[in-house]
Amino acid sequence: MAKAPLICQADLANTLIQGGHFDRCTFTVTKDSSIMNSFSFCDYSLDIDDFFSQSVTLTGGRAFLLDDAGLGNAFGEVKFLLISAKYSSTFTSDSDKYIHLIYEGNTYPIGSIHIWTGQPGESAGSGITLNPNGTGLTSPQFSGGGLVLYNPHSGSVDLKIVVASGGPTLSAGGASSGTSGNSGGTSGSSGSSGTSGTAGSSRSYYGTSGTVITLQT
């Protein structure tokens, strides 16, 4: 069970530390030793078909292209996405403990954990689109899916990623996964049909900041 960290700085010595942590299957918000709120996951359950799990270390300035890992339905959509981030000891300021999630041309923050769920179905849009659109892969700002995790700091961040499929029309892991339909004849180049979608050769992408970032290989 996580506990509030000890704060030894003189200016914070008398400050009560408020924060959230998992106390077994309940996310509990405490202030000092008092429970302010709780949110139970004990009865949570999500049926899935297949899943893919990977640990990645993102060194400073590096990015990671996450695709459907072959689990997506005909639209490249999956049912579950989890990204958990742990920051190295070089992160001395808590406000720096974030990475960027670049998705469909927009940048979102991830602090410690990020979970999305969807319901892939017979039409596009109800699942989480992780199939990068297009064959060129010249930009992470895929309008049709694909997701880039970017570490804008100098210190490294350990990520745990879980992608799971599900839904009535899925053919998880099958030949129809990922790139068909979107990418045309050169589907193999997108990297989505492999085991991780990131195992291909190192390519450079342009992040939203305009700075060249390079895929972790």
Next chain:
Amino acid sequence: MPNILSTDQRNIKGVDCNPDKQKKIVFEGSSLKIVMGSQVLDTVNMSSLFHPASINGGNFKKRIYIPSEGSYNLYGGNIAQDQGEVSLIVVRVKYDKSIPEGDRVIYWEYKGNIFPCKNLMFLTGKTLDSEPHQGWDLEPYNADVSPAPVFSPALDPQPTSVDLSLGGIKINNPTLKEVELEILVMN
């Protein structure tokens, strides 16, 4: 001889209705686990997760019900930092049992983008008290806010009313029944 209908075996080769073979994502102990029957296939340990609140922040939890075809606007209220950002949003969704499994999905809109939500979303970021940082913006833009936010490039025309594309989360329920949401917001 009775007319007995039977399933064409060729069509069920990919189906396994044995509950022991159904993979599930559950929370057990302080971990998120992927299980199949009694087997644990993968684990994400949450025990070391600590999400600190801002010194001037807080938290709230609410349970809401969104009617069929209805929507709900989630705002950060007075726990958000000055520009409306919060550092944690958790939403769990529960559906009426009569809704078919494949129809159990709602949608949330954030800054003009629409995302599905089956039964859980867990968003985190980092905020600073007096300036926008890396949080989730739950303050919809309103021209009455003082000082007015400065956009670069300038928006044309300038918005004069609440514009959800500039902040706030709008949750839409397209199902045929009311859905129940449990929401935790923290900053």
